[in-house]
Structure formats: structure tokens, C-alpha cells
Amino acid sequence: MININRVVLVAALAVSASNAWAVDAGDAVAGKAVFSHTCQNCHSVEIGVNKVGPSLWNVVGRQAASIPDFSYSDAMKANKSAWTASSLDAYLADPRGDLHGVKMYFKGLPAAKDRADVVAYLQTLK
Ligand code: HEC
Structure with missing residues (x-):
């Protein structure tokens, strides 16, 4: 006879394992909600639409400070690397402390x- 408690436990472990994986990989649907209440006041995701901050369309893989008609800080212009998931993570953790963050008046996202x-x-914006 099948031990039902054991089956439930195994199923629960499988669910929590897949959730753990989702945290590492990031959940774009949850991220869109975070974006709409923390970034959208300053950033559009449409091509060519700059607000207080530059458009974030296709920002992952894009050279930092590369929107031609946006007036970036000198620190951001000095950042010659393309945005990656890990450099975005560091920037968003502490935009004003991170080397290129001087102009973004945003306290950052403390939760990993x-x-x-x-x-x-952001990776879906292509
Ligand atoms: C108060 C307005 C404001 C908020 C809120 C804000 N930003 Fe910004 N963001 C800016 C400004 C201004 C810049 C330009 C920074 C510079 O030139 O130093 C910027 C720059 C950026 C850049 C670099 C873009 C590029 O073209 O190199 C990224 C990426 C970014 N922000 C992402 C975000 C994300 C994601 C959020 C929400 C979690 C966010 N920002 C919240 C104003 C804001």
C-alpha cells in the first residue's frame, strides 16, 4: 500500500525545489510588477521613450549610457561595459553606491x- 504522507512530502519537496530554482533564475512576471511600482515612474520600456531615466528597452546586453539623446551622468558615461544580469544586480542593489549610479535618485532594491x-x-524587453 502507498504511504500517502510520503507521497505528499515528496510532492512538497518537488514544489519547493522548483521555487528555489525560480528565485535564482528570476521570475519575469513578478519582475514586471516590481518594475511597475518601483521603476516605471522614471523609466519607460518603449524604444526611444526617455523619462527621468533612459528607456530600458533591450537594456540587457546594451552598452551602458548608450541612449544618444539621454543626458547621463559622467560616471555612467565612463562605464564602458554592456549591462549583464550580474552588473544589473549590483547596480540595482545600491544604485548610488555602485560606481555608475550617481544620477539615479533611487534607493535600490534590497531584496535579492x-x-x-x-x-x-528586463531580459524579456527585446
Ligand atoms: C527616481 C528615478 C529613477 C528610478 C525610480 C529608477 N531609475 Fe534607473 N535611472 C534613472 C536615471 C536618472 C538614470 C541615469 C543614471 C546616470 O546617468 O547616472 C538611470 C539609469 C538606469 C540604468 C542604466 C541605463 C543605461 O542606459 O545605461 C538602468 C539599467 C536602470 N536605471 C534601471 C532601473 C531599474 C530596473 C529601476 C527599478 C528597480 C530603476 N532604474 C529605478 C532614474 C531612475
């Missing part, structure tokens, strides 16, 4: 999960 989710969402 929020950052992973928002970066997963």
Missing part, C-alpha cells in the same frame, strides 16, 4: 529576489 525578478523582466 526582487532584483532577480526585475532583471528577468
